[in-house]
Every structure is written in structure tokens, then in C-alpha cells.
Amino acid sequence: MTAVAEYAAPALVDRVQTVFTAEVVETRGLLARIAVLLNPYDVRELSLCLDRGELRIVVEGNGFDVGRVAARLDKIVGVLDVTYS
Secondary structure, three states: OOOOOOOOOOOOOOEEEEEEEEEEEOOHHHHHHHHHOOOOOEEEEEEEOOOOOEEEEEEOOOOOOOHHHHHHHHHOOOEEEEEEE
């Protein structure tokens, strides 16, 4: 007699993600400043497109003030017009 163990993967939970985008005009040291600024948040993606001059940040979770994060990003030299969705 052979016993077969079955494993049921846990159901995927929908996780809330907020995507921030911003126009950037200066890139030297930009990602390092942003990484320090976003340290307490669950950042899942941080990308910079030099061709479009666009920064994209994906933060997972809810319960944080998205307006406050956008305001922090807006204060970084070289970051312009921060939006989120």
C-alpha cells in the first residue's frame, strides 16, 4: 500500500498595490535617495526609464498614506509631477 500526500497550495490573496510614477530630470544618485526614502514601505518594483525620463515605483499593501509618499517623492531633487493609482 502506497500513501500519496497531497499538497494544496494556499489560495492567492489579492494584495493591494499602489503604483507611483514621476517625471525625472536628474538621475545621478536618484535611486539611492529614493531607496532610503521608501525604506519602511514594501517596495516591489523600482524602475527608471531613461528614454522616457520616468520613474515607476510599486508599493504593496494598504494602510499607508499614499499622499504622504507622493509628497516625499515630490521633494526629491530631479523628481517632477508625481502621480499614483
